[in-house]
Amino acid sequence: MTETTACTLLQPKEYKSKVKPVWCPGCGDFGVLGSITKALSGLQIQPENAAIISGIGCSSRMPTYLRTYGFHGVHGRALALATGLKVARPELTVIATGGDGDGFSIGGNHFLHTCRRNPNMTYIVMDNQVYGMTKGQASPTTDPHWEKGKLTPGGTGINPFQPLVIALASGANFIARSSSSDSNGTAKVIMEAIRHPGFSLVQILSPCVTFRPEQRDWKNRLIPAPMGPTSDPAQAARRLLTDEGMYTGILFRGDRPPYQPRPEPSIDNIAELDEEFRL
Amino acid sequence: MSDSTQKTQQVIGTTEELLAYSLALEIEAVERFTELGDQMEVHNNHEVADLFYKLAEIEGKHVENVNKASAGKELPNILAWEFDWIDEGESPEGGAMEDAHYLMQPWHAIELAKHGEQRAVAFFKHVASNATDKDVEAMARELVAEEEEHVELLEQWQQRFPRPDEGWDDDLDPPTMVE
Numbered sequence: 001m002t003e004t005t006a007c008t009l010l011q012p013k014e015y016k017s018k019v020k021p022v023w024c025p026g027c028g029d030f031g032v033l034g035s036i037t038k039a040l041s042g043l044q045i046q047p048e049n050a051a052i053i054s055g056i057g058c059s060s061r062m063p064t065y066l067r068t069y070g071f072h073g074v075h076g077r078a079l080a081l082a083t084g085l086k087v088a089r090p091e092l093t094v095i096a097t098g099g100d101g102d103g104f105s106i107g108g109n110h111f112l113h114t115c116r117r118n119p120n121m122t123y124i125v126m127d128n129q130v131y132g133m134t135k136g137q138a139s140p141t142t143d144p145h146w147e148k149g150k151l152t153p154g155g156t157g158i159n160p161f162q163p164l165v166i167a168l169a170s171g172a173n174f175i176a177r178s179s180s181s182d183s184n185g186t187a188k189v190i191m192e193a194i195r196h197p198g199f200s201l202v203q204i205l206s207p208c209v210t211f212r213p214e215q216r217d218w219k220n221r222l223i224p225a226p227m228g229p230t231s232d233p234a235q236a237a238r239r240l241l242t243d244e245g246m247y248t249g250i251l252f253r254g255d256r257p258p259y260q261p262r263p264e265p266s267i268d269n270i271a272e273l274d275e276e277f278r279l
Numbered sequence: 280m281s282d283s284t285q286k287t288q289q290v291i292g293t294t295e296e297l298l299a300y301s302l303a304l305e306i307e308a309v310e311r312f313t314e315l316g317d318q319m320e321v322h323n324n325h326e327v328a329d330l331f332y333k334l335a336e337i338e339g340k341h342v343e344n345v346n347k348a349s350a351g352k353e354l355p356n357i358l359a360w361e362f363d364w365i366d367e368g369e370s371p372e373g374g375a376m377e378d379a380h381y382l383m384q385p386w387h388a389i390e391l392a393k394h395g396e397q398r399a400v401a402f403f404k405h406v407a408s409n410a411t412d413k414d415v416e417a418m419a420r421e422l423v424a425e426e427e428e429h430v431e432l433l434e435q436w437q438q439r440f441p442r443p444d445e446g447w448d449d450d451l452d453p454p455t456m457v458e
Contacts, residue, residue: 009356013310020317024454025379030314038359136455181377184368188360209377210454216377 010044012037017067026216028180028206029059032126035180035204036066036095038187043093043194050093053082055102058133059126059206062097076106079114079123086119090260093194094121101131104140104161111163115170115199120258122193122200125163126180128208128215136211148211163203165240168233168252173198175236175252176229180206181219182248192250198258205248218246225249290409294418297406299354301422302345303362304399307373308338312392315379322381330388338372365405371398382448389437396433399426 015037023029040050050068054060056075063070069092073081082096103111103125114123129146131137138149140161147155164175174196178186186204193200205222207215225243229250230236236252267273291297316331364370372395380387400423407419 012359020321022321023318025315025318025322025381025383026377028377030318030376042358042360182368183373184360184362184370188358207377209380219377 010041010046012041015040015047015067017065019064021061021065023058023061024208024210026207026209027058028128028204028208028215029062029126031180031183032059032124032186032204032206033062033065034183035178035186035190036062036097036124038184039190039194040068040093042187042191045093045194049091050095051082051085051089053085053094053096054078055098055107056133057099057102057131058208059097059099059128060102076102076108076110078102079107079110082121082123083114083117083119086121087259087261090120094119095194096121096123098123098125099132099139100125100127100129100141100161100163101139104163108140108161112166112170115167115172115201117259118171118173118198118256120197120199120260122190122202124190124193124202124204126204126206127163128206128212129160130208130211132208132211162240164201164251165237167201168236168240171199171254171256172201172252173254173256173258174200174250175240176201176250177203177205177245177248179219179222179248180204182222185248189250196253198254198256221246222248225251229253231255290411291406291415291419292412294412294414295349295352295354296357297415297418297422298345298349298352299357300362300406302342302349302354303357303359304370304372304402305338305341305345307370308395309335309342311373311376311395312338314376315388315391318379319381319383324381324383327383327385327388330385334388334392365398365402371395371402380448382450384440384443384447386437386440386442389433389440393430393433393437396426396429400430 047068052063052066052068052070054063054072055078060072063072071081078096078098082094086094127141129139129142131139136149138146138152138156142156142160144157144159145155147153164177167175174193176189176193178189189202193202205218207218209216223246225247229252231253239251312331312335316328316335319328319331375391378391403419403422403426407416407423410416410419
C-alpha cells in the first residue's frame with residue numbers, strides 16, 4: 001500500500017476503450033478484462049506503452065476493449081505477431097491474449113516455439129475448454145468424455161492438451177493458473193507475469209456460460225496451490241502432472257534469459273542494400 | 280451467488296483506510312452495474328439495461344457521498360488485490376458477474392443488487408466488530424446502517440416486479456442453435 005492520492009494515478013477503467021463487449025452476459029472474459037486493466041493500473045503502464053495482440057475467438061476480441069495499442073490478428077497467430085512486435089519494439093509491454101482453441105490447436109506450433117524462444121512477453125489464455133464463437137465444438141483442452149459437442153457425440157475420447165505441462169517442457173519462464181471468478185487475484189498474477197523476464201503463460205479458467213454452463217461451478221472447485229512457485233522444473237513438472245487442473249497461483253518461475261536479438265546494424269547506403277539482395 | 284461466510288482476520292486501523300475501502304466498494308458497484316447495463320443493451324434487453332444504468336447512477340451518488348466524507352483526508356492508494364474483503368477477494372458489490380443472463384428480468388437485476396448490498400452489510404459489520412479504534416468502529420456502524428437501508432429500499436423496489444416463473448430463461452431461438 002502506498003500513501004499516494006489515488007486520483008493522480010491511472011485507474012483501471014482508464015484502460016478500457018469505449019467499445020461495449022459483445023460477450024454473452026455471464027462470460028468469464030469480462031472478469032479477465034477487468035483483471036488486465038487492474039494489472040496495467042497496478043504497474044502504471046501508460047496505454048501507449050502497451051500492446052495487446054490476439055488471434056481469433058471470443059476472448060481474442062480483447063484488444064478492442066482496451067485503450068492500449070492492439071492488433072486483432074489471424075487465427076492461431078497471436079504469438080507470432082506478438083514475438084515480432086516485442087523483438088522490434090522491446091520497450092513495449094506486449095501481451096498476447098486468446099482462447100484454448102486459438103492458442104493450443106490452430107496456434108499450437110507457435111505456442112511450443114514461443115515457449116522455447118522465451119521472448120519477454122505475457123500470454124493470457126482464457127481457457128473454457130470449448131470453441132464458443134463457432135457454437136460449441138470440443139477444443140484441445142476439452143475433457144474426453146464431454147458429450148455435448150455436435151461434432152463429437154460420445155466425447156472426443158482423446159486426452160486433453162496439458163498447456164502448463166507443455167509450456168514447462170518447452171521452456172516457458174513463468175507459469176501460472178488463475179480464474180476469471182477471482183478478478184483481483186488474477187490481476188495480481190498478471191502483474192507478476194508482466195514483471196517476470198521472459199515468456200510468461202497465464203492460463204485463466206474462464207467459463208463459457210452458453211456452451212458449458214456447468215463451468216459456473218468452477219469457482220467452487222478451485223484450490224489455491226498449497227506451495228509457492230518453484231524455480232525447479234522437475235518439481236514443477238511433478239506438481240503440474242498431479243494437480244487435476246484446478247490448482248491456482250504462480251506455479252513456476254524460471255530464470256532463463258529472455259530472447260532479444262541485437263538489432264542489425266542499419267544499412268545507410270544503397271550499394272550495401274543492393275548487395276543484400278544480390279542473387 | 281456465493282455467500283459471504285469466509286471471514287478474514289484483517290483489521291482496518293484508521294478511518295482513512297475505511298474510507299478507501301468504502302470508496303473502492305462504491306466505485307466497483309458503479310462499474311459493475313454499468314458493465315451489466317452495457318451487456319444487456321448489447322443483447323437487446325433494454326428494460327434490464329435501463330435498470331442497471333439506474334443502479335449505476337445511484338451508486339455514483341454513493342461515490343460522491345464517500346468523496347465528501349473524505350474531504351481534507353489523504354486516503355491510502357490500495358491496489359485491487361490488496362483489499363482484504365471477506366468474500367474470495369472480490370469487493371462485496373463487485374462480484375457475481377457470472378450470474379448475469381441475457382434473458383434476465385428486472386426482478387433478477389434487483390436480486391443481484393440486493394445480494395451485493397447484503398454482502399456490504401456483512402463486510403462493514405465484520406469491520407466494526409474487529410475494530411480496535413473507536414472512530415473506525417463508529418464509522419463502520421454508520422456504514423452498516425446505510426447499507427441496510429439500501430437493502431430495504433431494494434426490497435421495496437423488487438416488490439414492483441413479479442418473481443419470474445420457472446423456465447424464464449427458456450429461449451425458443453437460443454444462441455446455441457447450430458444454423
